Amino acid sequence: MKLHELAHVLKDVNPERSMPHPEVVIRGISYKSQEVEEGYLFVAIKGHKQNGHHYIDEAIENGACAVIGEEVERGLEVPYFQVENSRKALSLISDHYYHFPTADKILIGVTGTNGKTTTGSLIRNILEDNGWSCAFFGSTNNVINGEVYTTGNTTPTLLEINRRLYGSNDDVVVIEVSSHALTQHRVEGVAFDYALFTNLSHDHLDYHGSMENYFQAKKKLFGMLKKSGKAIINTDNHWGALLAEQLRGQGQPVISIGEKDMDDVKVDRYTSNPNSLLLKDGDGTLSMRPSLYGLHNMYNIAMAYATVVQIGVKAEDAVFSIERFEGVEGRFTVMELKSGTAVAIDYSHTPDALFHCLNTTRELCAGKLIHLFGFRGDRDGSKRKEMISISSELSDQYILTSDDLNSVTSEEMKDILIDLQEKYGNRNGRVILDRTRAIEEALASTGENDWVLITGKGHETYQQSYHYPVENDGEAVSFLDEK
Ligand SMILES: CC(=O)N[C@H]1[C@@H](OP(=O)(O)OP(=O)(O)OC[C@H]2O[C@@H](n3ccc(=O)[nH]c3=O)[C@H](O)[C@@H]2O)O[C@H](CO)[C@@H](O)[C@@H]1O[C@H](C)C(=O)N[C@@H](C)C(=O)N[C@H](CCC(=O)O)C(=O)O
Numbered sequence: 001m002k003l004h005e006l007a008h009v010l011k012d013v014n015p016e017r018s019m020p021h022p023e024v025v026i027r028g029i030s031y032k033s034q035e036v037e038e039g040y041l042f043v044a045i046k047g048h049k050q051n052g053h054h055y056i057d058e059a060i061e062n063g064a065c066a067v068i069g070e071e072v073e074r075g076l077e078v079p080y081f082q083v084e085n086s087r088k089a090l091s092l093i094s095d096h097y098y099h100f101p102t103a104d105k106i107l108i109g110v111t112g113t114n115g116k117t118t119t120g121s122l123i124r125n126i127l128e129d130n131g132w133s134c135a136f137f138g139s140t141n142n143v144i145n146g147e148v149y150t151t152g153n154t155t156p157t158l159l160e161i162n163r164r165l166y167g168s169n170d171d172v173v174v175i176e177v178s179s180h181a182l183t184q185h186r187v188e189g190v191a192f193d194y195a196l197f198t199n200l201s202h203d204h205l206d207y208h209g210s211m212e213n214y215f216q217a218k219k220k221l222f223g224m225l226k227k228s229g230k231a232i233i234n235t236d237n238h239w240g241a242l243l244a245e246q247l248r249g250q251g252q253p254v255i256s257i258g259e260k261d262m263d264d265v266k267v268d269r270y271t272s273n274p275n276s277l278l279l280k281d282g283d284g285t286l287s288m289r290p291s292l293y294g295l296h297n298m299y300n301i302a303m304a305y306a307t308v309v310q311i312g313v314k315a316e317d318a319v320f321s322i323e324r325f326e327g328v329e330g331r332f333t334v335m336e337l338k339s340g341t342a343v344a345i346d347y348s349h350t351p352d353a354l355f356h357c358l359n360t361t362r363e364l365c366a367g368k369l370i371h372l373f374g375f376r377g378d379r380d381g382s383k384r385k386e387m388i389s390i391s392s393e394l395s396d397q398y399i400l401t402s403d404d405l406n407s408v409t410s411e412e413m414k415d416i417l418i419d420l421q422e423k424y425g426n427r428n429g430r431v432i433l434d435r436t437r438a439i440e441e442a443l444a445s446t447g448e449n450d451w452v453l454i455t456g457k458g459h460e461t462y463q464q465s466y467h468y469p470v471e472n473d474g475e476a477v478s479f480l481d482e483k
Pocket residue numbers: 031032033034044045046047048049050051052053055152153154155156157178179180181184186
């Protein structure tokens with residue numbers, strides 16, 4: 001991309017200086033000054049913690065040939081483009097720079113408080129099973145051309161997405177679109193063929209301030225649908241029903257998922273023992289033995305099914321793939337121990353997710369159910385009381401322990417947990433700060449037919465070290481089972 005082309009791409013351009021080198025070729029783009037190289041375009045973003053405009057000099061020292069920003073900047077030695085919104089400009093520019101890599105693909109955006117990763121992974125697996133190649137951007141990883149990459153955010157910026165998709169041969173792209181990403185214009189300009197809404201419940205209120213704001217953030221995804229695009233919505237969720245009503249009122253086609261006869265894809269009957277599901281799709285009834293457990297996962301299956309049949313997968317082929325799906329790492333991963341105890345490791349960290357996860361475990365557990373969980377430092381503290389009362393009600397015993405501390409100290413977290421237990425806990429609750437010690441205690445007090453449910457981290461690596469030298473919950477359970 002040449003420098004002078006930049007001026008045409010940015011609508012509200014106000015170049016600080018004339019274009020000294022219109023033929024200068026932009027060799028890369030970054031919004032991180034420390035990653036700028038010779039000939040790069042630097043995009044200065046005023047962020048939540050830092051202001052990228054304070055790093056423009058560093059970016060120029062590193063070789064930036066032009067800068068985009070929101071603030072007035074004078075006397076820079078390279079052309080400066082002042083724009084209304086740097087994040088939007090970043091997305092727009094990266095699309096042009098990488099020659100619109102999403103334009104010739106089927107784009108699926110999945111949003112919702114819970115179920116994005118499971119639903120997105122189901123869709124990817126069903127499509128891959130049936131002849132479509134499918135790229136994936138989500139919480140657990142990114143997959144492009146069948147290559148798996150680690151990821152930072154659930155939803156990267158479009159710069160990162162386009163960089164990965166440049167040269168991708170994938171037919172379809174599934175993107176988990178978080179409310180943060182939508183608020184921060186991370187996928188600005190992407191036109192989706194399908195937008196999925198799994199559910200909305202209490203989470204991230206520290207960021208959005210209210211459920212209404214949280215809902216409005218999620219709703220943005222549905223304004224990014226192509227003209228031919230379709231919304232696929234769980235209308236058994238209150239916010240989903242509201243969204244469907246609003247979209248239908250605007251003439252947007254909606255495919256509804258739920259347990260109601262009027263739903264386009266109905267979760268007709270689910271039993272957990274044996275694990276079997278009956279889906280109704282129009283006149284057809286589909287019976288299957290899913291590999292996933294829990295009613296919440298039946299909704300994920302219904303969402304994924306509704307999407308893939310729209311793309312062209314035959315119903316019976318979709319069912320076959322759903323039954324073979326191996327699940328998502330750390331989403332209700334079950335381990336059978338020598339003692340006869342079953343351990344489920346799950347990622348749930350919201351009240352709604354915890355409710356579903358505990359209910360599922362309760363349905364499978366014939367003996368005692370011990371639940372082990374904690375709360376992430378610096379995250380939405382308003383959901384903790386609700387989570388403790390759900391656990392108090394649905395588990396026989398629970399242990400409050402450490403989750404990611406972030407900037408909170410271990411001692412501060414201990415005080416938080418003790419205070420929460422005293423205020424909202426019951427006599428079956430305890431606090432054991434060291435996560436591995438807490439797992440050890442839970443395993444020591446269970447046996448045949450008992451279950452231990454460990455939630456909050458799932459597959460994720462521990463952010464801090466504990467007594468036993470292990471990196472995650474799965475490793476801790478295996479280590480202690482061998483001990
Ligand atoms: C609070 C938040 O969402 N922050 C996101 C935001 O960062 P920011 O722009 O505010 O960054 P900042 O640290 O304030 O820095 C501002 C700017 O200065 C630049 N800078 C800074 C320092 C320097 O030396 N040089 C320099 O250029 C930075 O590169 C940045 O462009 O934009 C970044 C680029 O997209 C994101 O990586 C980052 O996500 C942070 C890491 C994060 O943890 N976000 C969480 C809340 C999040 O987004 N979670 C959702 C999933 C939620 C869920 O469903 O559970 C997600 O999609 O991951």
